[in-house]
Amino acid sequence: MTTRNHCLALDAQDPLAPLRNQFALPDGVIYLDGNSLGARPVAALQRAQQVIAEEWGNGLIRSWNTAGWRDLSQRLGDRLARLIGADANEVVITDTTSINLFKVLSAALRVQALKAPQRRVIVSESSNFPTDLYIAEGLTEMLQQGYSLRLVDSPEELPRAIGEDTAVVMLTHVNYKTGYMHDMQAVTALTHECGALSLWDLAHSAGAVPVDLKQAGADYAIGCTYKYLNGGPGSQAFAWVSPALCDLVKQPLSGWFGHARQFDMEAQYRPSSGIARYLCGTQPITSLAMVECGLEIFEQTDMASLRRKSLALTDLFIELVEQRCAAHGLKLVTPREHDKRGSHVSFEHPEGYAVIQALIARGVIGDYREPRIMRFGFTPLYTRFSEVWDAVQTLGEILDEKTWAQPQFQIRHSVT
Numbered sequence: 001m002t003t004r005n006h007c008l009a010l011d012a013q014d015p016l017a018p019l020r021n022q023f024a025l026p027d028g029v030i031y032l033d034g035n036s037l038g039a040r041p042v043a044a045l046q047r048a049q050q051v052i053a054e055e056w057g058n059g060l061i062r063s064w065n066t067a068g069w070r071d072l073s074q075r076l077g078d079r080l081a082r083l084i085g086a087d088a089n090e091v092v093i094t095d096t097t098s099i100n101l102f103k104v105l106s107a108a109l110r111v112q113a114l115k116a117p118q119r120r121v122i123v124s125e126s127s128n129f130p131t132d133l134y135i136a137e138g139l140t141e142m143l144q145q146g147y148s149l150r151l152v153d154s155p156e157e158l159p160r161a162i163g164e165d166t167a168v169v170m171l172t173h174v175n176y177k178t179g180y181m182h183d184m185q186a187v188t189a190l191t192h193e194c195g196a197l198s199l200w201d202l203a204h205s206a207g208a209v210p211v212d213l214k215q216a217g218a219d220y221a222i223g224c225t226y227k228y229l230n231g232g233p234g235s236q237a238f239a240w241v242s243p244a245l246c247d248l249v250k251q252p253l254s255g256w257f258g259h260a261r262q263f264d265m266e267a268q269y270r271p272s273s274g275i276a277r278y279l280c281g282t283q284p285i286t287s288l289a290m291v292e293c294g295l296e297i298f299e300q301t302d303m304a305s306l307r308r309k310s311l312a313l314t315d316l317f318i319e320l321v322e323q324r325c326a327a328h329g330l331k332l333v334t335p336r337e338h339d340k341r342g343s344h345v346s347f348e349h350p351e352g353y354a355v356i357q358a359l360i361a362r363g364v365i366g367d368y369r370e371p372r373i374m375r376f377g378f379t380p381l382y383t384r385f386s387e388v389w390d391a392v393q394t395l396g397e398i399l400d401e402k403t404w405a406q407p408q409f410q411i412r413h414s415v416t
């Protein structure tokens with residue numbers, strides 16, 4: 001049986017343990033929700049002060065040139081690139097994941113319209129993150145002309161769903177709810193064999209699991225920076241397009257930041273070459289600047305080391321929950337196989353929502369997703385093995401004592 005001392009020993013041997021000092025985590029909190037909103041890098045406070053007092057306050061409009069605001073989306077994209085197997089000059093950090101999805105999905109359909117106009121179906125999963133499905137739905141409704149969305153209920157159904165009518169296969173690499181991870185290389189190969197383009201949402205992958213877009217042969221990718229990348233609440237998202245496709249078509253949100261010569265003020269849109277055409281308008285710089293603080297921490301380690309620790313943390317959590325909470329009928333919905341697991345673990349419980357509220361009241365922060373799913377994110381940059389132990393003990397006590405049945409834990413908040 002694993003003991004708390006064993007977990008403390010794992011912390012003592014953990015080569016990544018010192019990185020936790022670069023995060024400002026409150027005392028008395030075990031934070032298992034970095035997959036939803038990453039913790040604050042210590043450096044972010046000083047950076048915010050610099051941006052607001054110096055760059056905005058003193059620099060004023062000059063800072064677009066002197067503080068590098070104009071190129072910030074691309075400079076940060078260059079630094080993020082290696083985390084997703086892309087090269088410098090291929091990534092921008094801008095807008096939201098939802099908006100970037102609209103841009104790249106539209107572009108993918110335009111590419112197909114040039115070479116295979118009969119392909120008008122977007123294939124995805126019914127379990128994909130809702131905003132991805134909503135954006136695809138909105139786009140097909142806007143385009144009309146026979147464009148449609150086809151949803152499969154499990155990854156096994158993908159081979160049969162992708163066919164001669166398929167334009168794009170749009171998937172989230174790590175499922176937000178179950179933690180299931182697709183084999184990016186195999187699914188991309190299947191997609192290409194069928195003549196379709198592959199689009200990956202890396203919201204729960206970037207900074208969480210190793211990703212190699214170029215080796216997988218992917219065509220488009222998007223993802224968040226406020227989750228595992230610790231960019232801050234609502235920080236801008238990223239977009240990547242394969243260089244082979246990037247200059248073939250314009251994306252439809254053709255704002256002036258994506259123009260080849262923004263300050264020529266031409267009446268007609270001419271796209272920049274390369275990924276810069278995926279920029280649209282002026283970004284909230286105070287938010288964008290924070291992304292750098294998260295990326296700087298990743299530059300002190302590598303995804304292979306992070307993956308090793310992530311799997312050790314999720315293995316430990318599963319093992320301890322199954323030991324300590326065996327009497328309570330929790331159902332593991334996350335794959336046990338390492339190659340199918342992201343960096344969060346989900347268990348089903350009929351009172352999942354109330355259990356999570358009771359945990360939060362005791363300083364263990366996870367979250368809840370309909371229906372019945374209790375979700376726990378493990379961030380190898382700052383989660384300790386002993387915290388996994390302590391979190392499971394608290395969960396066990398709440399289940400043993402039925403603390404979750406107290407009325408205050410039944411109240412539904414607007415964000416779960």
Ligand SMILES: *Cc1c(COP(=O)(O)O)cnc(C)c1O
Binds near residue numbers: 224
């Ligand atoms: C978190 C998440 C998003 C969020 O999109 P926003 O536009 O940032 O709100 C989108 N897709 C997936 C798969 C996510 O997990």
